[in-house]
Amino acid sequence: AQKITQTQPGMFVQEKEAVTLDCTYDTSDQSYGLFWYKQPSSGEMIFLIYQGSYDEQNATEGRYSLNFQKARKSANLVISASQLGDSAMYFCAMRADTGRRALTFGSGTRLQVQP
Amino acid sequence: DADVTQTPRNRITKTGKRIMLECSQTKGHDRMYWYRQDPGLGLRLIYYSFDVKDINKGEISDGYSVSRQAQAKFSLSLESAIPNQTALYFCATSDFTGTTGELFFGEGSRLTVL
Secondary structure, X not given: OOEEEOOOOEEXXXXXXXXXXXXXXXXXXXXEEEEEEEEOOOOOOEEEEEEEOOOOXXXXXXXXXXXXXXXXXXXXXXXXXXXXHHOEEEEEEEXXXXXXXXXXXXXXXXXXXXX | OOOEEEEOOEEEEOOXXXXXXXXXXXXXXXXEEEEEEEOOOEXXXXXXXXXXXXXXXXXXXXXXXXXXXXXXXXXXXXXXXXXXXXEEEEEEEEOOOOOOXXXXXXXXXXXXXX
């Protein structure tokens, strides 16, 4: 079974600073994918970034980067130069690449960016 | 128009009523999903379908049923709604052919059961 743990229910960050949102996962699969989604107050789910378990480089997408530490089973999201529009819920998710699997989500972290 | 469309967007119903949430997509994806979001619990998988003849239960399927009427349509039914089914429901699609397989979500259907 897959499990995602996000231990930070809420985080605050000052505008223009960097912030790290924690995510740990548990799986017995060797090949899997890790995802981060953003949910603003309007409610839609926005895909941010993906990391494959065999990718040697950490994924980056603009101001988002994924700090992937496979041995520690962690996939933390780093947002650089925070903006007010980054205030949202952030969800970590994973999916095994083998078998008939769907994404499993963590409980989320609410990020508030302060001016 | 949105690629993944959910109807209704908001619904208030009473305990015991039957309710259907509908989802249609124009992305051409084979895989469709229904998730439920509750505060503090994240998104939990209700049902998923990898093609029209392939329906699978997720972790919280009790009290729900689904129908995959066509590749583009996947509906979720609550046969006899109860208050603890009050939640935000998301339909999503994915394409697992040579891509990351990320989910594309609809805008959500907020259901309140009184």
